[in-house]
Amino acid sequence: MTYQTTFNPFDMAQQQLDEAAEVLQLDPAVHQLLRQPLRELHVTLPVKMDDGSTRIFQGFRIQYNDARGPGKGGIRYHVAETVDTVRALAAWMTWKTALLDLPLGGAKGGIICDPKALSPGELERLSRAYIRQVGRILGLEKDVPAPDVYTTPQIMAWMADEFAFQQGYNAFGMITGKPLALGGSAGRGDATARGGLFCLREAGKALNLELPGATAAIQGYGNAGSFAHKLGKEMLGLKVVAVSDSRGGIYQPDGLDYEQVYAHKAGTGSVVNFPGAQNITNEALLELDVTVLIPAALENVIHEGNAADIKATFIIELANGPTSPAADRILHERGAYVIPDFLCNAGGVTVSYFEMVQNAYNYYWEESVVHERLDAKMTRAFWQVHQLATEKKVHNRLAAYLLAVSRVAEAVRLRGWA
Ligand code: GLU
Numbered sequence: 001m002t003y004q005t006t007f008n009p010f011d012m013a014q015q016q017l018d019e020a021a022e023v024l025q026l027d028p029a030v031h032q033l034l035r036q037p038l039r040e041l042h043v044t045l046p047v048k049m050d051d052g053s054t055r056i057f058q059g060f061r062i063q064y065n066d067a068r069g070p071g072k073g074g075i076r077y078h079v080a081e082t083v084d085t086v087r088a089l090a091a092w093m094t095w096k097t098a099l100l101d102l103p104l105g106g107a108k109g110g111i112i113c114d115p116k117a118l119s120p121g122e123l124e125r126l127s128r129a130y131i132r133q134v135g136r137i138l139g140l141e142k143d144v145p146a147p148d149v150y151t152t153p154q155i156m157a158w159m160a161d162e163f164a165f166q167q168g169y170n171a172f173g174m175i176t177g178k179p180l181a182l183g184g185s186a187g188r189g190d191a192t193a194r195g196g197l198f199c200l201r202e203a204g205k206a207l208n209l210e211l212p213g214a215t216a217a218i219q220g221y222g223n224a225g226s227f228a229h230k231l232g233k234e235m236l237g238l239k240v241v242a243v244s245d246s247r248g249g250i251y252q253p254d255g256l257d258y259e260q261v262y263a264h265k266a267g268t269g270s271v272v273n274f275p276g277a278q279n280i281t282n283e284a285l286l287e288l289d290v291t292v293l294i295p296a297a298l299e300n301v302i303h304e305g306n307a308a309d310i311k312a313t314f315i316i317e318l319a320n321g322p323t324s325p326a327a328d329r330i331l332h333e334r335g336a337y338v339i340p341d342f343l344c345n346a347g348g349v350t351v352s353y354f355e356m357v358q359n360a361y362n363y364y365w366e367e368s369v370v371h372e373r374l375d376a377k378m379t380r381a382f383w384q385v386h387q388l389a390t391e392k393k394v395h396n397r398l399a400a401y402l403l404a405v406s407r408v409a410e411a412v413r414l415r416g417w418a
Pocket of ligand 1: 074075145147148149176320345346350352
């Protein structure tokens with residue numbers, strides 16, 4: 001576990017940018033500007049607990065870069081949250097929105113907390129406390145949060161409500177991933193997984209490989225991972241043989257049924273001990289001999305220490321930052337096809353952008369329209385990355401960086417910032 005303890009995601013994000021800056025021969029001032037967040041707000045949140053005591057939580061909102069448009073990016077609730085993790089995630093949002101050519105910048109938020117140890121009432125008071133502090137820098141035209149690790153549509157609803165009282169009117173477009181009844185978008189729930197699977201479908205074409213019946217392993221069973229299980233079968237005919245969550249994984253070579261696994265997790269709190277499957281560790285899941293590996297949990301799970309043991313042909317990064325730069329090189333040399341996080345998981349923010357547009361117009365689209373427009377955006381971005389990677393003979397992540405960074409750099413230059 002040494003890789004975990006010494007790992008700093010912001011160092012990793014800066015290293016990735018440095019590599020792209022060198023290839024692009026980026027102007028040194030632009031490069032320096034893009035290495036740091038533009039603005040950070042650190043907040044202290046007093047919350048009344050159910051037992052009558054008050055606990056103090058720490059939170060952040062980091063607006064990494066808004067040269068191309070308002071900040072955009074989720075809010076994570078996690079015990080191991082750090083300011084550098086939020087910085088890295090905010091940087092990745094900047095590259096993600098630019099790569100998908102959305103008129104948005106990149107931002108991210110986080111609260112250091114263990115959401116599983118909080119009651120619904122405590123969670124609501126914590127979420128409202130966050131908006132009381134951070135609301136002043138949010139808004140449809142400033143910075144728009146969304147769900148991420150351990151945050152839900154219900155949490156977005158509480159935040160939208162708190163913000164409405166701050167403003168004196170309903171300004172639902174200040175946050176996305178809301179429930180449908182409060183200005184959410186059709187198709188936002190499964191958008192991250194769906195977008196990643198559109199990319200995988202295109203990658204199958206690019207490599208001339210048949211996907212129906214291909215085996216898949218999914219690490220993480222939150223929003224992205226569980227919908228990847230459901231849609232992997234529905235959209236592409238994948239055979240999902242292993243899934244996991246924070247407590248461990250399960251493996252069944254004949255395939256795992258989505259409805260049954262989902263019901264088991266809903267009943268027991270975990271996928272572990274699913275009847276008829278073998279329990280495996282999260283580490284072992286990554287090294288299974290499958291065609292498609294889908295990391296859909298946290299950062300830095302594929303690193304220098306295990307990259308050589310990863311056997312999958314396709315790595316579908318639904319998590320943010322699952323692969324370290326050293327692992328990238330190892331995977332590339334071995335010929336694995338990585339669909340990098342800020343392309344692969346951009347379906348979430350793309351439908352968030354559609355949600356903002358619908359909120360601004362107060363006119364809502366059919367789910368089929370959302371799917372079609374998401375497909376068009378993901379497919380276009382996928383082929384831009386694939387073609388540039390082929391042309392320049394670099395791995396997909398570097399190609400994606402070259403596209404995204406040059407778009408942000410152009411906006412920075414046009415605005416006269418550097
Ligand atoms: N949290 C998601 C991400 O990392 C979605 C962000 C958003 O919708 O703004 O891309």
